[in-house]
Amino acid sequence: MGLILHEIIASPPVRAVKLCLTELGLEAEYKTCNLLAREQFSDEYLKLNPQHTVPTLEDGDLIVWDSHAINAYLVSAYGKNDALYPKDPKVRALVDQRLHFDSGVLFSALRNIGLKIFFKNEKEIPEEDKLRAREALDFAEKFLQGRKFITGDTYNIADFSIYTTASALVALVPGLEKYPNLAKYFDLCKSSFKGISHDEEGLQAFKGLVQQKLSGK
Numbered sequence: 001m002g003l004i005l006h007e008i009i010a011s012p013p014v015r016a017v018k019l020c021l022t023e024l025g026l027e028a029e030y031k032t033c034n035l036l037a038r039e040q041f042s043d044e045y046l047k048l049n050p051q052h053t054v055p056t057l058e059d060g061d062l063i064v065w066d067s068h069a070i071n072a073y074l075v076s077a078y079g080k081n082d083a084l085y086p087k088d089p090k091v092r093a094l095v096d097q098r099l100h101f102d103s104g105v106l107f108s109a110l111r112n113i114g115l116k117i118f119f120k121n122e123k124e125i126p127e128e129d130k131l132r133a134r135e136a137l138d139f140a141e142k143f144l145q146g147r148k149f150i151t152g153d154t155y156n157i158a159d160f161s162i163y164t165t166a167s168a169l170v171a172l173v174p175g176l177e178k179y180p181n182l183a184k185y186f187d188l189c190k191s192s193f194k195g196i197s198h199d200e201e202g203l204q205a206f207k208g209l210v211q212q213k214l215s216g217k
């Protein structure tokens with residue numbers, strides 16, 4: 001039985017998992033869970049993932065959600081080597097720190113705004129939410145100082161998470177100041193990731209939704 005990914009194209013964590021799947025040369029069956037139609041609250045989906053989030057991965061009898069956990073699993077189970085999730089404890093410590101930073105700080109800032117715009121139909125982003133987004137991006141900007149990718153000279157699953165979240169956050173929050181390290185990083189990710197063309201479709205879909213929601217159309 002093959003991999004099944006429950007997803008919606010515009011979701012940054014879904015994009016992170018798809019980048020990883022492509023990098024590993026893995027195929028998956030994609031099942032769309034339309035969040036705007038609240039399909040994540042269907043009995044069927046809640047049985048699979050009571051936390052009602054996408055992405056959720058099924059691999060035989062394993063059901064796992066959270067993009068960071070999914071990507072760590074995919075590399076451990078299917079990677080030909082550990083490049084995308086290094087086993088060396090000191091290198092992994094840095095990758096894990098960045099993954100937790102994405103979960104707890106960067107994506108958290110994005111989700112906080114996303115919930116208001118996409119599900120509560122708010123048209124303005126509160127100043128305090130913008131400040132939280134700026135603080136999170138400031139941290140990412142600092143992590144990139146003197147580094148090509150988020151932990152060093154090569155990319156790994158932490159880059160799939162940080163790139164997808166940060167690119168969405170910058171698209172969501174208007175009027176952010178320029179982040180020179182992040183701008184260079186975005187270009188480098190775009191020219192490095194194997195799955196970037198599909199990823200770009202996801203980012204454009206996200207941008208389209210943001211425009212639609214903020215303009216009230």
Ligand SMILES: N[C@@H](CCC(=O)N[C@@H](CS)C(=O)NCC(=O)O)C(=O)O
Pocket residue numbers: 011012013035040051052053054055065066067068103107111
């Ligand atoms: N930490 C989770 C976050 C997943 C998440 O919040 N996904 C959003 C879409 S981007 C979602 O499913 N929202 C629907 C909901 O929470 O009901 C991950 O990395 O997978």
